[in-house]
């Protein structure tokens with residue numbers, strides 16, 4: 001029975017395939033765009049330290065919880081809760097996850113579309129067409145946003161249609177190494193440029209006076225978003241993982257890869273901002289804070305690339321936006337795979353059809369956002385900043401008190417014999433049962449306390 005399930009649902013061909021796909025899901029706009037600006041405007045090294053604590057102490061245990069639920073049941077997030085409990089209430093947690101994924105994908109697609117439009121913007125600028133470059137690089141143009149969203153969603157849908165190993169695994173095996181190479185080359189160039197040292201200092205020197213409950217709230221939300229946790233993406237990816245594999249080790253590798261990429265992206269973006277300042281470009285807004293969010297990536301950095309000019313400016317600009325597009329694509333495929341696997345498992349819809357129709361449905365929301373970009377911030381707050389940590393708490397509580405840690409241990413011991421008896425195993429138990437739910441809840445409520 002398990003054999004047929006695996007054969008029809010798909011499976012990773014190798015452990016590396018899973019690691020790269022899960023790391024591809026984790027590494028995205030969250031790392032390259034959101035993390036560096038959060039760090040720069042939130043006390044540099046202090047944010048970095050709190051963020052690392054959130055990733056390893058909270059994110060890593062939740063990731064193990066998700067992967068173990070997925071692998072145990074071989075199901076999508078809703079199906080996994082159904083399989084592990086007869087209580088009808090719990091699959092609602094999975095449904096909340098699917099909803100968060102759908103909504104995150106709807107705005108993520110629009111931002112991902114911008115990254116592609118800026119590849120063209122850079123090409124046009126350096127080809128000597130600044131007017132066309134300005135026209136295409138206008139994130140306020142609803143029609144352009146719509147066109148690029150359609151393009152990005154089409155790419156995502158076509159990969160998902162290919163299935164688990166021939167679609168997702170094949171794509172991420174090419175895209176992830178590419179991403180690493182581009183990132184390293186860009187950092188190598190940037191840290192040797194004038195002005196970048198000041199950026200490095202801002203990034204790495206901790207300013208602990210800036211550590212506030214709001215900062216910890218941000219760091220935790222960022223950790224959940226960046227590690228793709230709390231909505232069942234890793235339940236889904238875990239469901240295609242072979243029983244031979246070592247889940248704690250895989251989760252550790254994915255968490256570490258994602259954190260390294262976020263750290264490296266900080267090494268790239270923050271010095272680049274100060275390099276821009278050295279070129280006379282404004283990097284602080286009216287209230288004296290570093291420019292963050294879309295304005296940083298889509299205004300400050302392009303002005304720097306243009307200012308540098310010549311072959312270097314062109315290469316730097318084009319490669320940077322290709323890097324962002326690649327990172328975004330490996331994340332959008334995981335966001336779409338969640339509702340698609342739900343439709344395949346629970347409603348027996350064929351993969352190609354499910355990918356097509358769900359992709360179209362989400363695209364409809366993206367089109368509204370294309371014309372109303374202020375929705376991005378609102379949706380991000382509800383579905384990522386609050387939605388994902390909330391999902392994380394519910395997953396920990398479900399695993400601990402309904403499915404039971406003992407059963408999760410049985411799954412984790414499969415592929416890693418003796419894990420339940422090890423120190424990491426014992427610590428993990430305390431984390432999922434007590435520490436994670438309390439810390440996440442406290443943090444979610446802290447803005448109101």
Ligand code: PHE
Pocket residue numbers: 025026027028029030031104224225226227228229231233331332334335
């Ligand atoms: N982790 C992705 C990023 O950092 C976003 C994401 C969130 C992907 C949730 C899947 C699930 O950009």
